[in-house]
Amino acid sequence: MSNPLLEISNPEGIYDPRPHGYSHVAAVPAWSQLVFVAGQGGSRTDGILSADFSTQVAIVFENIAIALASKGLKMENIAKLTTLVVDYDEEKHQILIEESTKIWPDLKFPVNTLIPVQRLALPGMLIEIDATAIG
Secondary structure, eight states: OOOTTOEEEOOTTSOOOGGGTOBSEEEOOTTSOEEEEEEEOSBOTTOOBOSOHHHHHHHHHHHHHHHHHTTTOOGGGEEEEEEEEETOOHHHHHHHHHHHHHHOTTSOOOEEEEEEESOOSSTTOOEEEEEEEEO
């Protein structure tokens, strides 16, 4: 499901990033509303962080969806993500790709910058993702 206000593209001459769960370019009309979602961690309202990376990833995306829904938006409204991962490795990369493909099965992934980090704000926090969406 595409968003008509958001043009996602992968120009010829740059490698195809879709197998890695992101796109190269997101274009948004100047008159669009921008919605910024702060970095979301892998806990729900109870504040409990699972030790399982996959569980935290799923909860992060749930939290982003809840934040967007508060503004009448959906995940396909996201133009840009920034992803911070503690102790990043290939296994964690594959989990991110799998979760992203569930959310964007048409492979119109948002632009994403993935940054490996040593630690995040809370002990046990394994991932944090912020989002910029358009409405």
